[in-house]
Amino acid sequence: METLFKKFMAQFEGRVLNVRHCHGIPVANVAKEDLSMMARYIHQDKAMHGTLSLLWAVDHRPCEDRYELLYLFTLRGYQEWMVLTIDLGGEERVFPSITPVIHAAQWYEREIRDMFGLIAQGHPDLRRLVRHEHWPKGTHPLRKTYAWNSVLTREQGEYSFNRIEGEGVFEVAVGPIHAGVIEPGHFRFSVAGEPVMQLEVRHFWKHRGVEKLFEQKLLTAGVPLAERISGDTTVGHALAYCEAVETLLGLEVPLRAKYLRCVFLELERLHNHLGDVGAICNDVAFTLAHAHCGRMKERIMQLNDQLTGSRFLRGIIDVGGMQVDLAPQQFSQLIGELDTIQPDFTELEKILAVNASLKDRLETTGLLKVRTAWDHAALGYVARASGMDRDLRFDRPFAAYNLLPVKVPRYQEGDVRARMQVRIDEIHESMRLIRQIQSDIRPGPIRVEPTTMPQPGDWALSGVEGWRGEILYFVMAGEDGRIHRCKIRDPSFVNWPIIQQAVMGNIIPDFPLINKSFNLSYAGNDL
Amino acid sequence: MFKMIKKSLKTATVTGQYTSDSDNAPPVQCTAEAKRKAKPFRKSLTIREVDTGSCNACEMEMNALTNAVYDIERFGVHIAASPRHADALVVTGPVTVNMESALKDVFKTTPDPKLVIALGDCAINCGVFRDSYSVTGPVDRHVQVDIRIPGCPPKPTDILNVLAELRRS
Numbered sequence: 001m002e003t004l005f006k007k008f009m010a011q012f013e014g015r016v017l018n019v020r021h022c023h024g025i026p027v028a029n030v031a032k033e034d035l036s037m038m039a040r041y042i043h044q045d046k047a048m049h050g051t052l053s054l055l056w057a058v059d060h061r062p063c064e065d066r067y068e069l070l071y072l073f074t075l076r077g078y079q080e081w082m083v084l085t086i087d088l089g090g091e092e093r094v095f096p097s098i099t100p101v102i103h104a105a106q107w108y109e110r111e112i113r114d115m116f117g118l119i120a121q122g123h124p125d126l127r128r129l130v131r132h133e134h135w136p137k138g139t140h141p142l143r144k145t146y147a148w149n150s151v152l153t154r155e156q157g158e159y160s161f162n163r164i165e166g167e168g169v170f171e172v173a174v175g176p177i178h179a180g181v182i183e184p185g186h187f188r189f190s191v192a193g194e195p196v197m198q199l200e201v202r203h204f205w206k207h208r209g210v211e212k213l214f215e216q217k218l219l220t221a222g223v224p225l226a227e228r229i230s231g232d233t234t235v236g237h238a239l240a241y242c243e244a245v246e247t248l249l250g251l252e253v254p255l256r257a258k259y260l261r262c263v264f265l266e267l268e269r270l271h272n273h274l275g276d277v278g279a280i281c282n283d284v285a286f287t288l289a290h291a292h293c294g295r296m297k298e299r300i301m302q303l304n305d306q307l308t309g310s311r312f313l314r315g316i317i318d319v320g321g322m323q324v325d326l327a328p329q330q331f332s333q334l335i336g337e338l339d340t341i342q343p344d345f346t347e348l349e350k351i352l353a354v355n356a357s358l359k360d361r362l363e364t365t366g367l368l369k370v371r372t373a374w375d376h377a378a379l380g381y382v383a384r385a386s387g388m389d390r391d392l393r394f395d396r397p398f399a400a401y402n403l404l405p406v407k408v409p410r411y412q413e414g415d416v417r418a419r420m421q422v423r424i425d426e427i428h429e430s431m432r433l434i435r436q437i438q439s440d441i442r443p444g445p446i447r448v449e450p451t452t453m454p455q456p457g458d459w460a461l462s463g464v465e466g467w468r469g470e471i472l473y474f475v476m477a478g479e480d481g482r483i484h485r486c487k488i489r490d491p492s493f494v495n496w497p498i499i500q501q502a503v504m505g506n507i508i509p510d511f512p513l514i515n516k517s518f519n520l521s522y523a524g525n526d527l
Numbered sequence: 528m529f530k531m532i533k534k535s536l537k538t539a540t541v542t543g544q545y546t547s548d549s550d551n552a553p554p555v556q557c558t559a560e561a562k563r564k565a566k567p568f569r570k571s572l573t574i575r576e577v578d579t580g581s582c583n584a585c586e587m588e589m590n591a592l593t594n595a596v597y598d599i600e601r602f603g604v605h606i607a608a609s610p611r612h613a614d615a616l617v618v619t620g621p622v623t624v625n626m627e628s629a630l631k632d633v634f635k636t637t638p639d640p641k642l643v644i645a646l647g648d649c650a651i652n653c654g655v656f657r658d659s660y661s662v663t664g665p666v667d668r669h670v671q672v673d674i675r676i677p678g679c680p681p682k683p684t685d686i687l688n689v690l691a692e693l694r695r696s
Contacts, residue, residue, distance in 0.1 A: 132624075132625045134624075135624070141660055141661070146660070147660075148658075148659065148660060149658040149659065149660060150660045151660070152624050152660060152661065176626070176629050177577060177578075177610075177629060177633060179608035179609070180608070181576045181586050181589045181590050181593075181606060182578070182586060183578045183581075183583055183586060184578055184579075184626060184629065204625060205580075205623065205625045205626050205629070206578070206579075206580040206581075206620070206623055206625070206626065207623060207624075207625060207661050208580050208621065208623055208656045208659055208661055208662055209656075209659040209660050209661040209662065210656075212659065212660065213655070213656065213659055224655055225655050228582040228584075228654070228655050228656075228679075229582060230582060230583060231581070231582035231583045231584025231585070231586075231587060231680065232583055232584065232587060234584070275587075291594075291595045294591075294594035294595055294596070295541060295542050295594060295595045295596055297594070298545075298591060298594055298595075298596045298597075301591070302545065305682075311588075311680075311682060312584050312587075312680070314679070521583060522583070523580075523581065523582050523583045
């Protein structure tokens, strides 16, 4: 491991100010002026082939009067991580933008500007992102000087959308409140005739200040909040949070708990993927599949309820292990249920495969090219349907996945059909994994109690492959076991800008279908 | 064709097997006032769902109500695409600063008489997001709430129970 990081160090010998390892992840502190050049090297060098996975800032006050910006790169093969950091001391408020070099940095840098008031110099688009136009000027909630329970006042202001002008070009505004039972978000289409020329996604209607709320919590008390970041990814977020905190506290979770975590993560993947396959079919008016997938999803949800007392698997994962154990007969009940669902689903799959009108609507719709996906550092099934072979369960195994080799499906087509096919393959894979866990799992303890306190300023990064894709958590410890900073990255935050590319050239009536094939979380994106 | 007939003859009912567990269900909070307001909608109720900042679990449960297992349409309850067509607004989530004016607009566009149902703990008391800088308060701070359905999220059966209670009035 770390061969690529060594290559990076050899390339920039003498220019890297300081190197350290933070819980196994190499961290290189560099000068502000060198950042763009180094980022370009990591991104474009054939051997490094790095994608930007996360970009975030930390306000070190009151301990030190400086801001730190951290850039997490996933290097070639998606197995190796490295972090670049730069410091902004004293009154410095400007840092060099890497968006001109790495497209994936675009929203991160706008977010940092909104939340910290740090300005990315050279960024092509410095409009507000999180703060809507009515927020007062100078409100930067993640600065340590900003009180978490402040009351915001209102100002007048107007957001300017990207405009295409010309004869026959008109705009279609959709949202924030949509026709379906879904979350709020605004979409602005520019169309001339039928095809979409441009889509601008405007989100953050549901911004609830989650990252600031975390800073008021003890490290061991953050799970309920993490579970409510995006309800459909309850287990994914809770697990990612716990993994980060457990690394900080130096806890070794018992093996049985690790296996149980995998079971519940796969159950969550199952019910969401089943729902999605049905919903995609429903968007092209193929309601038979929707009805069947709906009832299969409901069976899994009811099973969740019977096994844990929560349909969304809430309150079962905790720092140090599990709150809920599964008895052998519960395992048999679970496998029995899967045994009845799987043949039903396989039968449905055959119907889907031969339906010509369905094929006609799904194929070549919402095309996301391999190159575009890579440029935007796409995640989850979106990436896997566009030729990117990334899945954290395989690349950087967490929980018990080092003992459970995962078969990662991959398609090159990048259309709605491919994204549905990835889900179908993953449904079967999840069922196989659960069966394997049942035969591998051994009795044992399911939790350990934390004994140590982390040093203030110590931090950990964790990644979990939720059903939607890679969930990242950065947790930095503060005084007395509190959280100094918690950065959350739901895969939706990365995949939303990509949808703008995928709808280009499609007709507006296909947008709901494309949107459903991405099925991104608004809550996880807005935080 | 014959294969399909054979299949449908061989397969028992695959839906309709939800447990109503009425012992554990939270008590239905329907005031006399709410029941009076719900009277015109006893046989047909059209709902518009408005998310003002929930975690999307409440939305999933609302969607579950329309699946083949719960099938809320059999009680004459429909989900409308626009607030202009709605008799009742179902509001989920704490009201965020960015959604506050959208909620008020929706309330204004919904024709009278109307019901407002606050769905889930967040809509009732902001839940884990209470006092955050970007949360302006529970739903009843902005619009008058008639019915509250607690839970995080409330189960589909809980929602059905409340709607059944309203019909009974």
